[in-house]
Amino acid sequence: MYQIYVFMLCCCKTADWLMSQTRHRPQVAIICGSGLGMLADTLKCQDSFAYSDIPGFPQSTVQGHAGRLVFGELKGKTCVCMQGRFHMYEGHSLCKGVYAMVGGPNFETIAEARLLHRLGVDAVGMSTAPEVVVATHCGLRVFGLSLITNKVNTHYEDSESVNHEGVLEVGRLRSHTVQQLVTELISRMEINNNNTINTAV
């Protein structure tokens, strides 16, 4: 969990700083929304950091959100609590990389592509989402990796069309890189006694 959380921060500087400031390595991360901030105060052996003191960390602007990251123990589990979360209405954008799945087998029409774009979609595919849903339902932890093979056409005047042969061709061209990436990822996985997998960052 800690590694995923660190990954979400998208910033090695932030992660390095936090790891140097606390000996806690949380198994559980809790985002305390409005009304739940006091949960963090119940953590034992606390290390607490104001968002404003954490390098590269966004600031909390909502009234009643303390804007503090609190590490500590709850019922014997090492936790980190965010006292204050971030919202789109504060000017934060959605997480990068929104993937949408469409049923296929046809590629998007231009109207569909424009709609998806307006909805904030960054990448479109015909798979992955149901696989993730089922895997999650089975209690598996999931890492999704999609090779972006083509640009989705959003202009009627664009003559370039997407086709399966083109997708397969880019797949062939990039297969070595993708294989290296997956191999490296697997080689860095550590399987703990409780069967959770941590990926070294």
Ligand SMILES: O=P(O)(O)O[C@@H]1C[C@H](O)[C@@H](CO)O1
């Ligand atoms: O690996 P998948 O099957 O998701 O790859 C894409 C989606 C369609 O099956 C096909 C479109 O060309 O490639």
Ligand SMILES: Nc1nc2[nH]cnc2c(=O)[nH]1
């Ligand atoms: N939906 C969709 N799936 C794809 N798979 C590969 N390319 C595409 C695409 O352009 N759209």
